[in-house]
Amino acid sequence: MSKVGNPHAQDAFEASALRHQLGASRRIIPIVPAGSAAPDGGRQRARLWAQIGFFVLFVLAPVFDLLRYDLVAGHAWFLGMEWRVGLAEYSAGQIGLGQLWLNIGLKIFLPILGAGALLIGVAWKWGRLYCGWLCPHFSVVETINQLMRRATAKPSIWEKRTLPTREPDGRTWRADPRWWFVTVPLAIGFAFVWAVVLLTYLLPPFEVYGNLIAGTPTRNQFIFIAAGTVVLSAEFLFARHLFCRFACAVGLFQSLAWMGNRDAMVVGFERKRGADCNSCYSACDHVCPMRLKPRNIKRMMFTCTQCAQCVSACETTQQDNPNGPLLSWVSGEAARQNEAGLRAGGKTRD
Structure with a gap:
């Protein structure tokens, strides 16, 4: 019996074709949706x-x-x-007081000062x-x-x-x-x-x-x-x-070094585009583990750990904004201008 001559067979054939089309459309859906990469670049x-x-x-x-x-x-x-450092050798008379102090300087104070200088140097810049x-x-x-x-x-x-x-x-x-x-x-x-x-x-x-x-x-x-x-x-x-x-x-010492360098890396805020923050729920404030206000001036960010969670949150909430995020890491002249702009405009909104 032909499919055309039998309405029930025709309905079954069409239903089967529809299921096949739906199944095919399901199979082409990607497991990882397009654009699922982290907006902050990982x-x-x-x-x-x-x-x-x-x-x-x-x-x-x-x-x-x-x-x-x-x-x-x-x-x-x-x-x-x-x-x-040779304390046992000094007690046994194998080395003199001068050698002992030299060992203490080279093996205790020099490494401590070197590690401290490295830490402060990094903090001064970043x-x-x-x-x-x-x-x-x-x-x-x-x-x-x-x-x-x-x-x-x-x-x-x-x-x-x-x-x-x-x-x-x-x-x-x-x-x-x-x-x-x-x-x-x-x-x-x-x-x-x-x-x-x-x-x-x-x-x-x-x-x-x-x-x-x-x-x-x-x-x-x-x-x-x-x-x-x-x-x-x-x-x-x-x-x-x-x-x-x-x-x-x-x-504390990292913060002091950082505050002493006006060109150091900071979280910069594009204040002129502040109206774009209206589409957000202050995500940058809420994600900060140190409970700071990332859009504020540098002296109010004294204990910032540069974790950049505020920057990543802004990049996520503004990922559909053609102008990009409002927060980003800036340094050098951009850091100076960012600070000047914030001081001139007063405090940012909470």
């Missing part, structure tokens, strides 16, 4: 990998004797080599890059900020107002108190790891880890780890970004 992903890598280095440096001071042996280790891209403490700060935001819609318990429950890319979420069951144990876990790792910078790492695995730490080891875990847990839960802003000497 900057935050690169920063995440840098933080992970440096945190791993922070944990493993004592294990491989890359950098630590051994209280038991009475000398330091650096890049796998014993680092002695700001607190170490803090935002490498510091193992700041990576914990950001992690707990995100978890606490999921639990309370605030990045810390001291935040006065809740943040918008949306991401710069438009995704929405809702706060759920059950996230506290993740936040608190993870903060304590980070504190425990930090306490143990800090101890391995002072005692032989294999002794410390061996005693922990066997459940037989010495009395002093137990006191150090327990006290460190309690103190760091309190700091991670209640004062983590306050420590970064007001108590960290490494961050």
